[in-house]
Amino acid sequence: MVGIASFGGYIPRLRLSRKAIVEANGWFNAGLRAYAKAERAICSWDEDSVTMAVEAARDALADGPREDFRALYLATTSAPFEDRQNAGIVAQALRLGADLNTMDVGASQRAGTTGLVAALDAVAARGGPVLYVAAEKRRAAAASQAELLYGDGAAALVLDRADGVARFLGSRSASVDFVDHYKGKGREFDYNWEERWIRDEGYLKIVSPVIAGALAEAGLKPADIAHFCLPCTLPRVAQAIAKQAGLAETSVRPNLDGLCGDTGAAHPLVMLVHALQEAKPGERILVASFGNGCDALIFEATDALPAMQRARRGIAGALKRRKEETNYAKYLAFNDLLKMERGLRSEVDKQTPLTTLYRKKDMLLSLIGGKCERCGTVQFPKSNICVNPNCRAMHSQVDQPFSEFNGTVMSFTADLLTYCPDPPAHYGMVQFAEGGRMMVDFTEVDAGQVEVGMPMRMVFRIKEVDPARGFTRYFWKAAPAGAAKEV
Amino acid sequence: MAKGIRDKVAILGMGCSKFGERWDREADDLIVEAYEEAIADAGIDTSRIEAAWFSTAIEEQHVGKSGVPLATALRLPYIPVTRVENYCASGSEAFRGATYAVASGACDIALALGVEKLKDTGYGGLPQSGRGALNSMYWANLSAPGSFAQLAAAYRAKHGVSREDLKKAMAHISVKSHDNGSRNPKAHLQNKITEETVLKAPLVAEPLGLYDCCGVSDGSACAIVTTPEIARSLGKQDLITVKALQLAVSNGQEAQHNSWDGSYFATARAAAKRAYQEAGIDKPREQISLVEAHDCFSITELVTLEDLYISPEGGAVKDVLDGFYDADGKVPCQIDGGLKCFGHPIGASGLRMIYEIYLQMQGRAGARQRRQEPVRGLVHNLGGMPHQNVCSIAIIGKHGS
Numbered sequence: 001m002v003g004i005a006s007f008g009g010y011i012p013r014l015r016l017s018r019k020a021i022v023e024a025n026g027w028f029n030a031g032l033r034a035y036a037k038a039e040r041a042i043c044s045w046d047e048d049s050v051t052m053a054v055e056a057a058r059d060a061l062a063d064g065p066r067e068d069f070r071a072l073y074l075a076t077t078s079a080p081f082e083d084r085q086n087a088g089i090v091a092q093a094l095r096l097g098a099d100l101n102t103m104d105v106g107a108s109q110r111a112g113t114t115g116l117v118a119a120l121d122a123v124a125a126r127g128g129p130v131l132y133v134a135a136e137k138r139r140a141a142a143a144s145q146a147e148l149l150y151g152d153g154a155a156a157l158v159l160d161r162a163d164g165v166a167r168f169l170g171s172r173s174a175s176v177d178f179v180d181h182y183k184g185k186g187r188e189f190d191y192n193w194e195e196r197w198i199r200d201e202g203y204l205k206i207v208s209p210v211i212a213g214a215l216a217e218a219g220l221k222p223a224d225i226a227h228f229c230l231p232c233t234l235p236r237v238a239q240a241i242a243k244q245a246g247l248a249e250t251s252v253r254p255n256l257d258g259l260c261g262d263t264g265a266a267h268p269l270v271m272l273v274h275a276l277q278e279a280k281p282g283e284r285i286l287v288a289s290f291g292n293g294c295d296a297l298i299f300e301a302t303d304a305l306p307a308m309q310r311a312r313r314g315i316a317g318a319l320k321r322r323k324e325e326t327n328y329a330k331y332l333a334f335n336d337l338l339k340m341e342r343g344l345r346s347e348v349d350k351q352t353p354l355t356t357l358y359r360k361k362d363m364l365l366s367l368i369g370g371k372c373e374r375c376g377t378v379q380f381p382k383s384n385i386c387v388n389p390n391c392r393a394m395h396s397q398v399d400q401p402f403s404e405f406n407g408t409v410m411s412f413t414a415d416l417l418t419y420c421p422d423p424p425a426h427y428g429m430v431q432f433a434e435g436g437r438m439m440v441d442f443t444e445v446d447a448g449q450v451e452v453g454m455p456m457r458m459v460f461r462i463k464e465v466d467p468a469r470g471f472t473r474y475f476w477k478a479a480p481a482g483a484a485k486e487v
Numbered sequence: 488m489a490k491g492i493r494d495k496v497a498i499l500g501m502g503c504s505k506f507g508e509r510w511d512r513e514a515d516d517l518i519v520e521a522y523e524e525a526i527a528d529a530g531i532d533t534s535r536i537e538a539a540w541f542s543t544a545i546e547e548q549h550v551g552k553s554g555v556p557l558a559t560a561l562r563l564p565y566i567p568v569t570r571v572e573n574y575c576a577s578g579s580e581a582f583r584g585a586t587y588a589v590a591s592g593a594c595d596i597a598l599a600l601g602v603e604k605l606k607d608t609g610y611g612g613l614p615q616s617g618r619g620a621l622n623s624m625y626w627a628n629l630s631a632p633g634s635f636a637q638l639a640a641a642y643r644a645k646h647g648v649s650r651e652d653l654k655k656a657m658a659h660i661s662v663k664s665h666d667n668g669s670r671n672p673k674a675h676l677q678n679k680i681t682e683e684t685v686l687k688a689p690l691v692a693e694p695l696g697l698y699d700c701c702g703v704s705d706g707s708a709c710a711i712v713t714t715p716e717i718a719r720s721l722g723k724q725d726l727i728t729v730k731a732l733q734l735a736v737s738n739g740q741e742a743q744h745n746s747w748d749g750s751y752f753a754t755a756r757a758a759a760k761r762a763y764q765e766a767g768i769d770k771p772r773e774q775i776s777l778v779e780a781h782d783c784f785s786i787t788e789l790v791t792l793e794d795l796y797i798s799p800e801g802g803a804v805k806d807v808l809d810g811f812y813d814a815d816g817k818v819p820c821q822i823d824g825g826l827k828c829f830g831h832p833i834g835a836s837g838l839r840m841i842y843e844i845y846l847q848m849q850g851r852a853g854a855r856q857r858r859q860e861p862v863r864g865l866v867h868n869l870g871g872m873p874h875q876n877v878c879s880i881a882i883i884g885k886h887g888s
Binding site for chain 1: 608609612616617621623624625627628629630632634636637641690695739742743744874
């Protein structure tokens, strides 16, 4: 038996008002005005699919063990690296054990579910646990419909050979080279075909046979499905498919349009996690996806689910953790969709020496410092000689992860001089209850809202992007703990 | 145990270029400008100089590495020239090198010269540069004002000072330095300002506004040092000698160990204690006639005056507002305008501070001369950031005082 042992979710805190987008672009494309209500989730300048994957995974992993994972799969079509395993960055940030199989899954909006089917098969065949993460931050051209409908987000599942909180009952897939949109090599944006054709020849012909197959595989009748998750931004299509497949109309789950937006390859999992946060024990959840074919998977909530619902932020908690952004130009700037004067200070060379990065990967990506075995002093970075003036033992430090420590602000500033894509740059000294401190960048803080003594938690973020070489450099930052842990 | 160098080394001559935006001058022009004044003041020929120490901190912006740029600019006759860099305390390091060389007997006459040509970056403020491969990958996105601004947050938290009261004391510091700078023809900034101007200025790094930050300048300063005996043999009277030279350098404790609260400079306290001991000073508030503190930011000056044990801990706000450190106060601080207005060409700054004390001791400071005759002056030259820095303290005074 295979099931979901844990789940987690992450939606970036910033929500761009769709009204702001339409106010900027409605003059050009009057059709956009139909979408002028509600909002979509956007990454801050220091977030991408990898950082969101890490946050969703941290939610799913919670305080549980991290060493015995067999595999980590990352599904995304918006990976920051084309050739450097993105799942490997996530694994390093999460401190998953060395004996780990990692894989990136991509190239289709169906990647989230296709990878999940493969991961469930792998668990059935070889055992778990397997960490499965899907994350998406799709680029959209200014004044496109996609810009309004897309959203950024991530979801994570821990899969294992046990019922867990939701037992896997079966799945069915179909591969169809139906090209509703594509992104060619080296292209920045999607190229889309007509929606009416996508609806009639795509969704309405491809999805329901696959659902029927999955139900047959699980030995269920359509009426047995309580929650039907199908990402689709075309109006009333999910309802029409439910009708075709015989599913109850009430089983159609909200697609979170206007809340976070369509998170692409991650969206089936985002909707699944959202469903898991509301499902009752015994209820069946059908999650389907559309993209060059269709996947459909069925899970059944177990009696262990309610306790997990209380313990996870998930998508529901992440949706509540929200800050409205009404400045469309800021969104364009964060996503490098606008040629901006960034000033001479931004021109400092940002080359990353790969030798240094590799040598210090535990420190930089895993936020591992040192703990002196002689005196117990916790310190960052780990060093040869203990920092405690009353100890100074040599070569006495063992690895000490800092990522889950509880920090408080000791000193801080909001800096308008230094180059920062989102000024003012907030940073300061954060001191940890467990010991140690670091002078570190802050993120997710609002000007005027930082105070000495404010509780902080560490989050994995983009430190800098090297525009000359296309390299994204990651490190950890401090974020207000209250905002992130709110459920 | 070593007794230190008190009264073992005399200042034979000093020079200082005009500080400011010297658009029409190259670094070697500034070097020569400072040197001409010093060599004339010393009354010797270049051939008498046996060794030199050359300080620049951001050499990649102008002269590049090594002692060659100084030797070439002054055509020094194949003598030892050592380039030193220790953050913004580099100028004091050059002075320490030359002074120690004389004190040790290794040479009779030595030169310390600092220069910085900062106005070739294309923007205001210090050049934004790399911090070293690994540091750049994990250090916070620090600027100088942002690093020092944090003193204010921690100081306020520790001493229960409101933002308004602290901003007012910081404003007083800047207004005072501009007053002093207005009487200094070599100062970068010679305009007087009001408290209102300071408080209404745009923020640079919370809570520091534009007028809480010192100028970034081009400039050079230098000192020629020798033994008191040689100075006398060269006809010098009323010698100005070095009473103490101390340096304290952070070892990561402030940055990594939870024993430091962020409201003071651990290095300054260590260096001050040693300097007072070396100079035989036990009541600095009474025995120091004037202070040149490293006022890169107003908050740095405020906190430092406590770290130098002149104001009691938590008492600097009151002393500053009482005018204790004004030009006509008990212990004038930055009587020449300080980094704030004289300017801050990094490699030259420590030497510029010594230059001012030297002039004041000789009654040669013109319109800004301290009315009551000074006996001992303290130079505090700091580099880096509050959580990891280099702090130099020099005490200069009348020979035998």
